[in-house]
Amino acid sequence: MISSSPDHWDRSFSSTPSGDHTSRGWYQSSAAPSWLMIGDLDPSTSAVDIGAGASVWVDEALDRGWSDLTVLDWSPVALDLSQARLGARAASVTWVEVDVLTWTPPRTFGLWHDRAVLHFLLEDDDRARYGQVLRAATAPGSVVVIGGFGPSGPEMCAGLPVRRQSVADFEALFGTEFTIERTFEQSHVRPDKNTQDYLWVRALRNG
Numbered sequence: 667m668i669s670s671s672p673d674h675w676d677r678s679f680s681s682t683p684s685g686d687h688t689s690r691g692w693y694q695s696s697a698a699p700s701w702l703m704i705g706d707l708d709p710s711t712s713a714v715d716i717g718a719g720a721s722v723w724v725d726e727a728l729d730r731g732w733s734d735l736t737v738l739d740w741s742p743v744a745l746d747l748s749q750a751r752l753g754a755r756a757a758s759v760t761w762v763e764v765d766v767l768t769w770t771p772p773r774t775f776g777l778w779h780d781r782a783v784l785h786f787l788l789e790d791d792d793r794a795r796y797g798q799v800l801r802a803a804t805a806p807g808s809v810v811v812i813g814g815f816g817p818s819g820p821e822m823c824a825g826l827p828v829r830r831q832s833v834a835d836f837e838a839l840f841g842t843e844f845t846i847e848r849t850f851e852q853s854h855v856r857p858d859k860n861t862q863d864y865l866w867v868r869a870l871r872n873g
């Protein structure tokens with residue numbers, strides 16, 4: 667079975683005869699569901715986008731006046747795509763090429779944002795490690811927004827198996843240190859017009 671790795675994702679973001687990264691199932695031309703969950707958080711909030719890929723979330727954050735942005739992914743091809751798209755604006759963003767599970771956050775962030783990344787972590791140990799990094803990168807008052815395939819979502823993405831997540835899975839991730847404030851079921855329309863069921867959560871790190 668194919669396993670998730672930087673090389674796998676580099677290939678997923680590379681152009682092929684069947685299209686470029688904007689034809690991939692997870693692609694969206696707007697990160698509207700994320701903004702729905704982020705709500706009225708002040709744009710002065712520091713934010714990290716975990717497994718950002720080549721998402722336009724960072725473009726939209728800059729458009730909205732967010733100025734303290736960190737974009738993290740382990741695929742250099744994906745990060746290059748975003749940097750090329752942003753042009754000169756890329757200089758105002760901190761880019762981190764690393765496996766999130768081995769990342770030592772150098773600071774905490776007011777917003778942790780993850781769309782379609784956590785669901786690739788199948789093993790309990792990896793999810794526990796993700797939870798440790800999440801705790802190291804946040805502080806009381808930090809907001810966490812995570813979106814991934816929900817209980818009725820697909821079992822695969824990008825040729826990889828995923829772990830479909832319920833609210834109970836998020837409760838297990840957050841433990842007593844976070845309070846889930848909001849959940850949202852979204853039907854993502856893929857570029858090929860098929861749909862996928864996402865479950866989004868917004869949680870607050872308790873004081």
Ligand SMILES: C[S@@+](CC[C@H](N)C(=O)[O-])C[C@H]1O[C@@H](n2cnc3c(N)ncnc32)[C@H](O)[C@@H]1O
Nearest residue numbers: 675692717718719721739740741765766781782
């Ligand atoms: C399905 S894509 C989603 C990309 C982006 N968040 C979006 O919404 O378009 C999953 C992304 O997670 C990244 N990723 C997966 N596992 C990772 C890990 N352990 N560390 C860092 N990035 C990872 C991949 O390289 C890829 O860019």
